[in-house]
Structures are given as C-alpha cells and as structure tokens.
Amino acid sequence: MTREEILSKKPLHVLEKIRENLERLNEKMEVMIELQKHGHKDITQPLPDTPLDVMTLLSMPDHLRKTAMTICRCGRATADEVAQQTTRARAVESAYLNQLVIMGYLKKERKGRKAYFYADRDSQG
Amino acid sequence: MGKIVAVHSYKGGTGKTLMSVNLAATFAKHGKKVCLFDLDFRAPSLFAILKVENTEFWLNDYLNGKCGVNKVLVDLSSRLGGKGNFYAALANPATEAIRDMSAKDRKWEMRALGKLLSLRNTLLGEQKFDYLVFDTSPGLQYSSINAIVTADFVVVATTGDRSDVNGTRRMLRELYNLFEKKTGLVINKVLDSTSKAKKDEMNSRIKDVYQVPLLGMVPCFCEVLRAEGNLIFTQDKPTHPFTKILDEMAKKIEANEVN
Numbered sequence: 431m432t433r434e435e436i437l438s439k440k441p442l443h444v445l446e447k448i449r450e451n452l453e454r455l456n457e458k459m460e461v462m463i464e465l466q467k468h469g470h471k472d473i474t475q476p477l478p479d480t481p482l483d484v485m486t487l488l489s490m491p492d493h494l495r496k497t498a499m500t501i502c503r504c505g506r507a508t509a510d511e512v513a514q515q516t517t518r519a520r521a522v523e524s525a526y527l528n529q530l531v532i533m534g535y536l537k538k539e540r541k542g543r544k545a546y547f548y549a550d551r552d553s554q555g
Numbered sequence: 556m557g558k559i560v561a562v563h564s565y566k567g568g569t570g571k572t573l574m575s576v577n578l579a580a581t582f583a584k585h586g587k588k589v590c591l592f593d594l595d596f597r598a599p600s601l602f603a604i605l606k607v608e609n610t611e612f613w614l615n616d617y618l619n620g621k622c623g624v625n626k627v628l629v630d631l632s633s634r635l636g637g638k639g640n641f642y643a644a645l646a647n648p649a650t651e652a653i654r655d656m657s658a659k660d661r662k663w664e665m666r667a668l669g670k671l672l673s674l675r676n677t678l679l680g681e682q683k684f685d686y687l688v689f690d691t692s693p694g695l696q697y698s699s700i701n702a703i704v705t706a707d708f709v710v711v712a713t714t715g716d717r718s719d720v721n722g723t724r725r726m727l728r729e730l731y732n733l734f735e736k737k738t739g740l741v742i743n744k745v746l747d748s749t750s751k752a753k754k755d756e757m758n759s760r761i762k763d764v765y766q767v768p769l770l771g772m773v774p775c776f777c778e779v780l781r782a783e784g785n786l787i788f789t790q791d792k793p794t795h796p797f798t799k800i801l802d803e804m805a806k807k808i809e810a811n812e813v814n
Contacts, residue, residue, distance in 0.1 A: 481665040484700040488733060495733065502704070503672060551669040 450543060457545070460525035461532065480534035482549040497526040498549075501536060506548040557588075557679040560808060561689040561706035563699055565722035569712040570743040572600055573779070575690035577789045577797075578710070581805040583632070583639035584789070587685035590628060590642040590678060594702045595692040596656035599646035604787075605631060613647035615656060618667045624677055635790055656698075664697045671705040694722075695730065703730065708808060709738045710770060715745070720764065727767055739770030741804070746775055771804040773797065 480486070482502065487495055500515045501507060507515075509524035516523060527547045530536040537550045562575040572595070579591040593601035593614060602610075612626040628642045635641050647653075659667070678684040689706060691699040703709055709731055713723045723740075731738050742761060754772065761769050776797050779788055789798040 481661045483661045483665040484668060484697060484704055485661070485664075487704070488700070488730070492733070496735075499704070499734070502668065505669075505672075549665065549669075551666045 446543075453543070457524055457528055460521055461528040463525065479550065482535040486535065494526055494530060497523060498530055498535060501527075501530075501547055501549055506546050508544050508546055512547070556675075557683070557685040557687070558708060558808075559675065559679070559687045559689065559706045560708050560710060561691055561699075561702045562710045562712060563691045563703060564693050564712040564719075565726050566714075566716070566719045567693045569693070569714050569719065570741075570773070571595075571693070571712050572604065572690050573788075574710060574712055574741060574743070574773075574801075575688050576601070576604055576787055577801045578805055578808075579686070579688040580635060580641065580787045580789050581798075581801045582686045582688070582809070583635050583641040585805060585809065586638045587809075588640040588683060589686045589688065590644060590684055592644045592687060592689045592702075593646040594689050594698050596646050596698055597653060597692050599648040599653070601643060601690065602645045602648055605629075605643055605645070607631075607643065607645060610645060613652070614644045615647045615652050617644070618670050620666070620670075624674060634787075659697070664701065667698075668701045668704060671701055674705070695726070700730070703736060704734055706736065709736050710741055710804075710808075711738050711767070712741050712743055714743055724765060727765060738767050739804075739808070740765055740767050741771050741773060742769070743773045744775045745772050770807060771800055773800055 482498060487498055487502070490498060496516050496518075497512060500512045504511065504515070509520050509527055512527065513520040513523040527536065528538070531538045531547065535549065536547050539546050539548070560578070562571045562578070564571050575591060579589050582589045591601065591605075593599055596615065601607075607629055610627075610629055612622045614627050616622045617624050617627045624644070627644045629645065630640075630642055632640045632642075646656075674687060678687060689702040691702045693699070711723060711727065711731075713719050727738065740761065742757075745757070757772065758769060774796070776795075778792070778795065779797055782788055782791075788795070789801050792798055
C-alpha cells in the first residue's frame with residue numbers, strides 16, 4: 431500500500447488492516463513455537479490434502495487428536511470455537527489447527543477477520 | 556438432544572446384533588423415537604431379523620451420497636405396537652454391495668464419517684430422534700471405528716472367552732480411551748449367575764479386569780438361542796428375564812447412570 435493509498439482510506443479501515451496482519455503474524459509465530467516445542471516430530475509427511483480418516487485420528491498424538499476430533503464433530507470452526515469445546519487456550523488451539531493445516535489434514539479459509547478450519551470431505555480423489 | 560449409542564465388540568459372535576435390536580426395541584417400548592442402524596456392511600443381518608424383504612434405498616446408498624437419510628429409514632413402529640417410534644436403516648446384503656463396501660478408500664471413509672456425524676443434526680436435531688443405535692462389525696475396522704467416533708456412548712459386548720477378554724481389554728485401552736468415549740460393558744452368555752454372591756463376585760472381578768463400568772450381565776438363555784433370531788425377543792417375550800435385563804440396561808443409559 432503506497433502512502434497516498436493509505437491517506438485516502440479511512441483511519442479505521444487502516445487499523446483493521448493492521449490488526450488482520452498482526453493476527454496472521456501471530457498465528458504463524460504460534461505455529462513456529464509449537465513446531466519447536468514438539469521438535470517437528472508430529473510432521474512426518476507434510477502432504478497436501480491428506481484425508482482425516484479415523485485411522486489417521488487414531489495414530490495422531492493426543493494433543494492434536496483432540497483438536498482434529500473437534501473439527502470432525504463441528505464440521506467447520508474457528509480457533510475460538512474449538513477452544514470452547516476442548517477447554518484449552520485459544521492460542522494453543524490456533525497453533526494446533528495451523529499445524530494440522532500444514533500437515534494437510536485441514537483446510538483454512540478466511541472470512542473477514544475470522545479464520546475457519548475444516549476437513550475437506552468434498553474434494554474428489 | 557438425543558443420543559447415539561454404538562454396540563461394538565472385539566470378536567464376532569458376542570451378541571452385538573441381539574443387544575442392538577433388543578436395546579433399540581426397549582427404548583421404543585419406553586416411548587422413545589429410535590432408529591436402529593446396521594453398520595455391519597461385511598455381514599448385514601438386520602434385514603433378515605427385522606424381516607424387511609426389500610427397500611428402495613439402503614444405508615450404503617446414503618453413505619455413497621446417492622440419497623438423503625430419510626429415504627433409507629424403514630418405519631417399523633406398527634410391529635412394536637407401543638407408543639414409541641421404531642425405524643431401521645439397513646445394510647445391503649447383496650454380495651456385490653458387500654464387495655463394494657470392502658473396497659472403499661480412506662477418502663471415502665472420511666466422507667462416511669462426515670455422513671454419520673451429520674445424523675446428529677438431521678435425525679437427533681431436526682427430526683427429534685431420542686436414540687440412534689448403531690450395530691457395528693467386530694474389531695478394528697473403518698466402519699466400526701467411524702461408528703464409535705460418532706457415538707456418545709459405546710456398549711461393549713464381550714464373553715468369558717479368554718481371547719475375547721484380552722482383546723476387549725486392549726480395545727478399551729487403545730481405542731475407546733483415545734477417543735475419550737463413555738463405555739459400558741455387557742458380559743454376554745454368562746454361565747452360573749443365579750446367586751447374588753456369585754453375581755457380586757463376578758461384578759467386582761469384571762471391574763478389576765476391564766476398569767470400566769458394567770452395564771449388565773446376560774446369562775446364557777436357551778430360549779433366546781431357540782428363537783434363532785426369528786423375533787424381537789424383548790417385544791415378544793415381555794416377562795422373560797432377558798427382557799428384564801435389557802430393560803434395566805436401557806434405563807441406565809436413559810438416566811445417564813453408567814459411570
């Protein structure tokens with residue numbers, strides 16, 4: 431965004447943009463922290479579009495299974511909604527959800543300021 | 556909101572189908588709206604027990620995305636004659652259908668899980684069913700684990716057979732626990748459970764071995780065997796001890812008393 435473009439927008443809109451970008455940055459940092467904590471051991475094969483079937487759920491580490499199961503039950507949810515179900519912190523769920531996205535089990539879609547996570551059951555293949 | 560109850564076991568021949576049919580019929584007798592699902596796609600049997608000769612759509616069709624779940628439901632309420640509603644969703648017994656279901660890939664199984672999970676919204680939520688009872692195939696395979704993941708409560712049927720005891724213990728530890736499922740154990744084909752002392756002794760031994768709550772003990776009744784799956788036992792023999800045991804089990808599940 432150029433200086434002219436920024437000045438032509440309303441200040442509230444600019445602040446919204448900054449907040450969105452900060453949230454994205456925050457999510458990325460949470461994933462990095464989480465990956466460091468688990469020494470990358472959960473991500474053996476970061477394959478795109480890996481089916482989240484029950485055998486996969488069974489073989490997952492406990493902390494990720496809980497998050498993945500919640501998405502299976504809800505169909506589609508934000509980190510906030512998952513955190514309400516699992517009674518863990520939102521930041522923790524956000525990190526696990528993003529980790530599951532990297533592993534190819536979940537998809538992430540942004541709608542405005544909210545990020546929704548879901549298992550892609552409808553794609554062919 | 557109603558509940559999904561899955562009936563599962565480690566080995567075959569433990570009485571899962573007998574339990575499922577009679578548990579579902581007992582719920583209906585208690586005035587509940589119930590649907591019994593045959594999720595044993597490798598050896599479908601409910602069509603024969605419930606004597607449903609033909610149906611336009613099978614449960615296979617719903618899971619294959621060929622129809623909505625309502626097309627699959629067969630209304631059998633008139634057979635029970637009580638105040639409840641009793642429906643069934645049947646697995647297709649044709650060899651071709653069994654072969655087709657055995658060859659599904661992981662992606663299909665994931666979609667099937669989604670279809671089963673969505674029953675919570677359609678049948679329990681919108682259509683106000685009180686209970687969905689899943690009769691599953693034994694052991695660890697996709698269709699039964701999909702059913703367990705979907706269920707709120709798992710009835711685990713077992714017998715005194717050593718291989719069954721060991722397998723069931725392992726399954727409780729390595730399957731139901733991992734999915735954080737509420738379970739209740741039913742010991743079927745119990746011999747010599749007539750005296751109260753014997754019952755109490757067995758009860759405490761079972762709790763030690765399995766570390767899960769006991770839902771019920773079902774003695775070996777010759778009359779049940781003699782019926783050869785030709786009748787819904789609890790419906791046709793309302794005063795038989797087997798019916799009373801099933802009645803108690805259903806009441807425990809209804810009252811959320813299995814802890």
